[in-house]
Amino acid sequence: MKTTKTTQVDPSKIMQIGTGYFATKTLLTAVNMGLFTLLAKSPLYGQEIQEKLGLHSRSLYDFLDALVALGFLNRTGIKKTSIYSNAADTALFLDKNKPSYIGGILEMSNNRLYPFWNNLEDGLKTGLPQNETKNNGKSLFETIYTDPVKLREFIEAMTGVQKGNFIAFGKEFDFSSYNTLCDIGGSGGTLSAHVYLNNPHMKCTSFDLPPVESIAKENLQNMGLSDKVDLLSGDFFTDPFPKSDVITMGNILHDWGKSDKKILIKKAYDALPKGGSFVVIENLIDADRRKNAFGLLMSLNMLIETAEGYDFSTSDFEEMTKEAGFGHISIMPLTGPTSAAIAIK
Template identity: 65%
Template sequence: MDTKIKTEISPSKIIETGMGFWASKTLLTAVNLGLFTLLAKGTLSAEEIKEHLELNERSIYDYLDALVALGFLKRKGLLETATYTNTAETDFYLDKNKATYIGGMLEMGNNRLYPFWNNLEDALKTGLPQNEVKNSNMPLFEVLYSNEQRLRQFISAMGGFQMANFTAFAKNFDFSDHKTLCDIGGAGCELSIQVSTLHPHMKCISFDLPKVSEIAKEKLEEMDFSPRINIVSGNFFNEDFPSVDIITMGNILHDWGTRDKKLLISKAYQALPKGGALVVLENLIDDDRNENVFGLLMSLNMLIETYEGYDYTASKFNRWAHEAGFVRTEVMPLIGPTSAAIAYK
C-alpha cells in the first residue's frame, strides 16, 4: 500500500512552490534591470544584452534561457548564436515606455516587499507588520509618504497594477443613470481618468492626502483632463466624503481592520443619494476560501504591511454593506483575481 502511494504522488508541486522564489526573483530582477524595456526596441543577442545592462558574462546564458523557460522571453538559436525577444505579454505589460506597463508593482515587490516577506514567520507569530514600520509605532502610509521617491514608486505601482481593472470597470459598469463619481484614495487618479475618458458625461473627483494630490495634479496637467476631474485633498477618516452618485475605493478597504472597514462603508452610504453605488475593487477571496490564491496571499501581504488590514470575501462585504443600510449588492468580475463588489443605496 505504501509503495503504491509513493509511485502515484509527486513532490513536484512542493518543490516548485517551496523554491518559487528562484523564479520570482529572476523575473523581478529582469524588470528592475529594464530588460523588457530594452528588448521592446528590438531583438538582441546575449552579448548585446550583457553590454547594454552591464552584466557579467558568467551566467548570462543561464539567466536569459531561464527567462525563456519561464515563458517571459522568446529565443532563436542557441548560446552564442541565440537572439532574444519579448513575449507578447512582457512586451505589452513590462515595457516602461508603454501606458500598459504594470512593472511598477513588480519593482516595488523587488525593492520593498521581497525582503519583508522573509519575516513572514515573525508576522504570523506576532501579528505585527514587518516593513518600514516594524521598529516604530508610525502608520504605514505616514512612513511611505515621508519619502517622496518611495511615495512616487508606491503610487506608480498601485496605478499600473490596477489599470486593467480600472479599464474593465469603466467599460462594464452602467454609468447611464449617474453623473458624478468620487474615487476615495484615488492615488494617481487612474480610475477617474478611465471613467471620464470612456464616459464624457461623468464628472470625477479623486480624493487623497495632500502629498498624493500633488502628484495626481501633475499627472492631470500632463494629460489635460482637468476640466472633468477635480483633485480634492483630505483624510478620508477625518472628513466627510463628497456627495456624488458613485463612490469607488480601489484596494482601500483591505488596508484596514474590521472597524475601519465598516466606518468607510458607512461614510460612503451617508454621502450617496438613493440609487447611488459604492464600488470596491479588491482581490475578493472566494467564499469557500480555496480558489483565489492571489487574494489569500494578498491578505498575508496585508499582515506584512499593516497593523490590522486583511482581504475578505464577497459575503463579508455584503454583510457589512447591509449593516450600513445598503439595499442590494452584486459582484462584477474584472481581470484575473480582482472583482468589483458593488453596494446600492
C-alpha cells in the same frame, strides 16, 4: 481479475511552489533592471544586453534563457549567437514607455516587499507588521507618504496592479443613470480617468492625501485629461466624502481592520443619494475561501504591511454594507482574481 486504479501522488506541485521564489526573483530582477524596456527598442544579442545592463559574463545566458523558458523572452540562436526579444505579454505590460506598463507593482515587490516576506513566520506569531514599521515604529503610510521617492513608487505600483481592472470597470459598469463619481483614495487618478474615458458624461473626482496630488496631476496631464478629472485633497478618515452618485474605493478597504472598514463604508453610505452605488474593487475572496488563492495571499501581505488590514470575502462585504444600511449587493468579475463589489443605497 479485477484491478484497482491507484492515484499516483506527485511531489511536483510542492517543489514548484516551494522553489517558486527562484522564478519570482528572476522576473523581478529583470523588471527592476529595465531589461524588457531595453528590448522593446530592438532585439539584442546576449553580449549586447550584458554591456548595456552592466552584467557579468557568468550566468548571463542562464539568466536570459531562464526568462525564455519561463515564457517572458523569445530567442533565436543559442548562447553567443542568441538574439533575444520580448514575448507578447512582456512587450505590452513590462515596457516602461508604454501606458499599459504594470511593472510598478513588480518594482515595489522587488525593492520593498520581497525582503519583508522573509519574516512572515514572525508576523504569523505576533500579528504585527514586518515592514519598515519594525525598525522605526512608523506605519506603512507614514513611511511612504513622507518619502517622495517611495510615494511615487507606491502609487505607480498601485496603478500598475489595478489598471486593467479600472479599465474593465469603466467599460462594464452601467453609468447611464449616474452623473458624478468620487474615487476615495484615488491615488494617481487612474480609476477616475478610465471611467471618464468610457463615460464622458461622468464628472469624476479623485480624492486622496495632499502629497499625492502632484503625482495624480502629472498622470492626468500625460493622459490628456487635466481638465476632465478633478483632484481633491483630504483625509478620508477625518474629512467628509464629497456627495456623489457613485463612490469607489480601489484596494482601500483591505488596508484597514474591521472597525475602520465599517467607518469608511458608513461614510460612503452617507455621501450617496438613494439609489447611489458604493463600489469596492479588490481581490475579493470567495465566500467558501477555497478558490481565490491570490486574495488570500494578498491578505497575508496586509499582515506584512499593516497593523490590522486584511482582504475580505464577498460574504464579509455583504455583512458590513448591509449593517451600514445598503440594500442590494452584487459582484462584477473584472480581471484575474479581482472583482468589483457593488452595494446600492
